[in-house]
Amino acid sequence: EINCLKILIFLLTCSLIHNIVTQMVKLAQAKSTTMVSPALVETYSRLLIYTEIESLGIKGFMTQLLNTVWRNQAWSMLHTVLEMFIYRLHHVPAHYRIQLLGHLHTLSNVPQTNHTQLHLCMESTALRLILGLSGTEVLSMHQYSRFQNEPKGLISTESEELNKILVLTLARAILMTGSEPLSVSWCEEFLGNIMQNTPLSWSSYTLASFPPTMAKFYSQFNSIKENKAQLKRSVDEEYRKWITMSNENDIIAHFSLQGTPPLFLCLLWKMLLENDRINPIAYKILDRIGTRALSVHLRTLADFLVYEFANSFGGQHVSKCIDALNDLIWKCHVITLDRLLLCLALRSFEGNEAQVCLFIIQMLLLKPNEFKNRVYEFVQENSPEHWKQSNWYEKHIAFLRKYPEKFYFEHFQDISGQSIQHTYFPIYFSNVCLRFIPVLDIIIHRFLELPTMSMSVDSLLDQLGCLYKFHDRPITYLYNTLHYYEQKLRDRQQLKRKLVGSIVGALKDTKPKNWALSDAYMAYVQRQPDDIDWTPDLDYYIKLISRIVDTMNSKSPFPHIDYRFNEFPNAGVHSLHVTCVELIALPVTPTIVGNNLLEVILTGHKVISRTNIEDWINAVGLVLTALPESYWCVLNERILSMMQSPVLLNCHKQDPFHLMDFTGSHSCMTEMQTGYLIALASSVYHHASVGQISLLPQFLKEQVKPIIKTEEQFLFICHIVGPFLQRLYIERTRIVMDVTIELYEMLEAVDKNCESLRFIDPICDLLYHIKYMFTGDSVKAEIERIIRNFRPPLQLRLRFLTRMNIETN
Numbered sequence: 001e002i003n004c005l006k007i008l009i010f011l012l013t014c015s016l017i018h019n020i021v022t023q024m025v026k027l028a029q030a031k032s033t034t035m036v037s038p039a040l041v042e043t044y045s046r047l048l049i050y051t052e053i054e055s056l057g058i059k060g061f062m063t064q065l066l067n068t069v070w071r072n073q074a075w076s077m078l079h080t081v082l083e084m085f086i087y088r089l090h091h092v093p094a095h096y097r098i099q100l101l102g103h104l105h106t107l108s109n110v111p112q113t114n115h116t117q118l119h120l121c122m123e124s125t126a127l128r129l130i131l132g133l134s135g136t137e138v139l140s141m142h143q144y145s146r147f148q149n150e151p152k153g154l155i156s157t158e159s160e161e162l163n164k165i166l167v168l169t170l171a172r173a174i175l176m177t178g179s180e181p182l183s184v185s186w187c188e189e190f191l192g193n194i195m196q197n198t199p200l201s202w203s204s205y206t207l208a209s210f211p212p213t214m215a216k217f218y219s220q221f222n223s224i225k226e227n228k229a230q231l232k233r234s235v236d237e238e239y240r241k242w243i244t245m246s247n248e249n250d251i252i253a254h255f256s257l258q259g260t261p262p263l264f265l266c267l268l269w270k271m272l273l274e275n276d277r278i279n280p281i282a283y284k285i286l287d288r289i290g291t292r293a294l295s296v297h298l299r300t301l302a303d304f305l306v307y308e309f310a311n312s313f314g315g316q317h318v319s320k321c322i323d324a325l326n327d328l329i330w331k332c333h334v335i336t337l338d339r340l341l342l343c344l345a346l347r348s349f350e351g352n353e354a355q356v357c358l359f360i361i362q363m364l365l366l367k368p369n370e371f372k373n374r375v376y377e378f379v380q381e382n383s384p385e386h387w388k389q390s391n392w393y394e395k396h397i398a399f400l401r402k403y404p405e406k407f408y409f410e411h412f413q414d415i416s417g418q419s420i421q422h423t424y425f426p427i428y429f430s431n432v433c434l435r436f437i438p439v440l441d442i443i444i445h446r447f448l449e450l451p452t453m454s455m456s457v458d459s460l461l462d463q464l465g466c467l468y469k470f471h472d473r474p475i476t477y478l479y480n481t482l483h484y485y486e487q488k489l490r491d492r493q494q495l496k497r498k499l500v501g502s503i504v505g506a507l508k509d510t511k512p513k514n515w516a517l518s519d520a521y522m523a524y525v526q527r528q529p530d531d532i533d534w535t536p537d538l539d540y541y542i543k544l545i546s547r548i549v550d551t552m553n554s555k556s557p558f559p560h561i562d563y564r565f566n567e568f569p570n571a572g573v574h575s576l577h578v579t580c581v582e583l584i585a586l587p588v589t590p591t592i593v594g595n596n597l598l599e600v601i602l603t604g605h606k607v608i609s610r611t612n613i614e615d616w617i618n619a620v621g622l623v624l625t626a627l628p629e630s631y632w633c634v635l636n637e638r639i640l641s642m643m644q645s646p647v648l649l650n651c652h653k654q655d656p657f658h659l660m661d662f663t664g665s666h667s668c669m670t671e672m673q674t675g676y677l678i679a680l681a682s683s684v685y686h687h688a689s690v691g692q693i694s695l696l697p698q699f700l701k702e703q704v705k706p707i708i709k710t711e712e713q714f715l716f717i718c719h720i721v722g723p724f725l726q727r728l729y730i731e732r733t734r735i736v737m738d739v740t741i742e743l744y745e746m747l748e749a750v751d752k753n754c755e756s757l758r759f760i761d762p763i764c765d766l767l768y769h770i771k772y773m774f775t776g777d778s779v780k781a782e783i784e785r786i787i788r789n790f791r792p793p794l795q796l797r798l799r800f801l802t803r804m805n806i807e808t809n
Helices: 002-029 038-047 058-071 075-088 094-107 116-131 135-139 145-149 160-177 184-197 212-219 228-244 248-255 264-275 281-289 291-310 315-330 337-345 351-366 370-381 392-402 408-416 432-449 451-470 474-484 493-505 519-525 538-552 571-584 590-602 610-626 634-643 656-660 662-667 673-687 696-707 711-731 733-753 760-775 780-787 792-797
Strands: none
Touching: 002 038, 002 058, 002 075, 038 075, 038 392, 058 075, 058 094, 075 116, 094 116, 094 135, 116 160, 116 291, 116 337, 116 432, 135 160, 160 184, 160 212, 160 432, 160 474, 184 212, 228 248, 228 264, 228 291, 248 281, 264 281, 264 291, 264 315, 281 291, 281 408, 291 315, 291 337, 291 351, 315 337, 315 351, 315 370, 337 351, 337 432, 351 370, 351 432, 351 451, 370 392, 370 432, 370 451, 432 451, 432 474, 451 493, 474 493, 474 571, 493 519, 493 571, 538 571, 538 590, 538 610, 571 590, 571 610, 590 610, 590 634, 590 673, 610 673, 634 673, 634 696, 634 711, 656 662, 656 673, 656 711, 662 673, 673 711, 696 711, 696 733, 711 733, 711 760, 733 760, 733 780, 760 792
């Protein structure tokens, strides 16, 4: 009966989705201006979360509904489905998101999409799509068929801001996955394609956080810095023309002429600064220029504002400048706050100008009340758990009625009584507060790049941190931020605690207790601002790892969450991310954290249940590889320390294979530290990304080979390296070749240092295995060169690997 009921529910769901899509497709084909029912849109978006009906669900949404909308140029319907996609759909597969991003860039060149409201929605969607890409998804973009067919399809042809965010996302992905050596050629080609479309320049503060390869790429381009003094003279000259010209047609023709410098927004700001009003003729010029072209004017306005503020004297004049800019946004509705702040945050200013730019951002957000009032009311009256609400749309409409989001053509009608022909699309989910959240993410990153702006981050989080209540991926954002800026934040403990406390604290009303951070860390968050003296003991780390172990064993200590709507698809991924966030945010060095994680096994095994020790080792490896390199590199130091310990330097009376057999020795309670360390190394290298494990040859060559002397040391390294040769062979064949050469060279050093080799046969068996399973004749020349230096017993046993004539007695 239960199975029959499940089948019936499945069929009814499929039927309902089919009927909804059919109705929306008919409306799109008819280019109907009829507003789609909010209940229908909400119902459809909730049905799309069921992954078991992908063919009718998200696949049908992408291939049937969206294609019909684009083909029939049903722009109102496009606005609706884009809103639904970014505010309602969770866990959409990466290839669909990348496909949509490519379509949006293509559509942005269509003349009909040069519509103020639609253009804003398309930019917001593209922004969220790019920021939502994980490191693995970014580095896998070139594998998708759309990217292979159209390598420039994911690059905007005109938006510097979207392309800069794409580059920043790529930098984050390379740094966090350790994939820099593996992505050089593809990365440079991709960055070159971006430079062809929109030449980009970066501040030295941002470049300092880039992977070296990307920083080197941009260093070869001499960005042309605009002469700000000349910009001011040009604006003043155009403003004089505006004042002196009297014929309306001449004014419109002159200031909307294509090819003229993009200074018109600067003129509007000066009008408000000097007259507190904008001439109605200006709105007709704005309409003639078009939304897409105004993006260039906005970048010029950003540069002009920074120059004006940098050369302003007296706080009263600065306040007046901010008021004029605020009126441009909220009174005249010429530009939106989120677009202006995004543009300012991504400009490449240096020195004093960089600080002035961030000062303008801070003043726009914290001084006027227009935006803060909207934020406070929206946060107070709404919940991010939309799936639990039946009246979301009513609250949404009530908010928009109280704080209407107007555009310049509506304000023109209010002040002049005349109208400019524009179509207004219904808004189902969006508002300025929600659109601003990804912009706030970027602004905080820019503030973090300047060491002098820590107090400003505190102010922003105090005033606007409550918006993270509606962030679709708050823990992921924290994890990415702490990971990417680990070096910059390493000595800024108060700032790290503020970031974590504010963002996690914003969700206190919607999330149950202990949903993310441990009790110990929450107690640390609640301390006085100057009280950062805390060094957790080993028991703290054992409890953190215990949460992951229990979660992996389906005994999650975290409160129940509906993962269909959560930022993570399951409890295991959730537990890993919240643990990593907490560990990086601890007020201790990465070395201390890394060593304590290893000690959870090396020392804590005395208090851990012996029946599931493998689960604990697995959890430690999972956590270490998810942390920055400065945390997991302590494993290499432990390996080197173990190699130089008496156990491996003077163990002639012991069987090294017993010392290194963790499973066998653990079962009979005779395990040693060597076995635990090998098990930990196996766990780390098993979970490591390809970029992380690709550092293995360098580690062997630069750190292991100089100190290896004994046969036992060599066997120890073989126990660590051997299990991963198959993985390396599949994922990065060249690394297997490099590791093999290093093993031979280490064996040469051991052969010269030891009187005789006790375990010559097992060693040779391994080398033959590597030859016939992985390397073949690829490194035959290098191996023969090394084997010539071996002593006769070793040469004799390895004679089938070479063409050397070795006599046998």
